[in-house]
Amino acid sequence: MISKSRARRPDMLTNPKLTANRLLGALDEADRMAISPFLTREAMVSGHLFYDPGDTIQQLYFVESGVISLMTLLREGDAVECGMVGREGLLGAGPALAGLPVYTRAICQVSGSTLKIGVDDFLGLVNTRPAFRRALIQYLEGLANQAQQSVACRAWHxxxxxxxxxxxxxxxxxxxxxxxxxxxxxxxxxxxxxxxxxxxxxxxxxxxxxxxxxxxxxxxxxxxxxxxxxxxxxxxxxxxxxxxxxxxx
CATH class of the missing domain: 1.10.10.10 (Winged helix-like DNA-binding domain superfamily/Winged helix DNA-binding domain)
Structure with missing residues (x-):
């Protein structure tokens, strides 16, 4: 169920130019207005840790600017980037939709701005806004393609x-x-x-x-x-x- 507790900000995303996030910008006005009240704009700074492996998703982040790196942690303590979340989309969507713990570390590498949403509000919107749900599927496919490209890149270039x-x-x-x-x-x-x-x-x-x-x-x-x-x-x-x-x- 979508929480009703927070203050409403119905104008935050009614104009797609108000956000650089491409996932939100691809939605129609009705969906942006439905999502807007549940968003809080927050700055992110380089080095900020969003998630570690095993964490449970509580908040998700639409990136407006900056870079969040997804890191696979190895047994010896090394970490390798396996993905990048920027203004194409959303941090935390996969684990939240699957109801699974986080698998990778998520850390801000380039400072910027995000729009934060609580997981219960996010899941409520997914269940009530079909176009938003389709956009998330598109985004997750793009994120998977990015990871596949990175594997080939690291191997050959x-x-x-x-x-x-x-x-x-x-x-x-x-x-x-x-x-x-x-x-x-x-x-x-x-x-x-x-x-x-x-x-x-x-x-x-x-x-x-x-x-x-x-x-x-x-x-x-x-x-x-x-x-x-x-x-x-x-x-x-x-x-x-x-x-x-x-x-x-």
Missing amino acids: RAEARFCRWLVAACDQAGRDEIDLTQEFLAQMLAVQRTTVSQIAGEMQALGLIQQKRGRIAILDRPGVEARACECLDASRARWNDVWPLPRS
């Missing part, structure tokens, strides 16, 4: 090409070309040594493609960086544009 793909994709999600990002984290995401990331970043900075600051990376020449990215960048963009229409300006 050079570290520099994967570096460029990840950086551009993260900036796309953040909505800006300068993001908080350490070399240690990027090495973990790409499953390479930090020295490899340092060498790649140094070469790209020397070419004027990027600029490194303390804990930050900025893209200076986006076409140049995209040209060095592997084919997975365009493949992922094309797949998300199959799932959702292009973002409204």
Whole structure:
């Protein structure tokens, strides 16, 4: 049952331009108005832990900007990125719909903004809004495709090409070309040594493609960086544009 306890904000999502989230933006006005009262806008900061394996979903998050990484934790303590949640969709949908504990760690890697919804309200809307339910199925298919693409990418593509793909994709999600990002984290995401990331970043900075600051990376020449990215960048963009229409300006 949908909770009635919180204050109503019926205008938050009546105009799709009020949110950069593509899942919410793809819904019609009636569905946005139905969902809007149950949303709370919250900032997310780099390093914030949303879930760990075994957690039970209490809150879900529509991402408006920024990046949440989904991490598979290994026995020896290592972690490997297996997915990315950005403004295409929603963190927590799969476990919430399945009624299962969380399997992966979810941690904010690029600061941004989210719209939070409680799990009971979310499930109530899923059960009463068929179009919303269909949109979630579309999104989860896109998320699965992203994970499949990442497996192929890690197996076949050079570290520099994967570096460029990840950086551009993260900036796309953040909505800006300068993001908080350490070399240690990027090495973990790409499953390479930090020295490899340092060498790649140094070469790209020397070419004027990027600029490194303390804990930050900025893209200076986006076409140049995209040209060095592997084919997975365009493949992922094309797949998300199959799932959702292009973002409204």
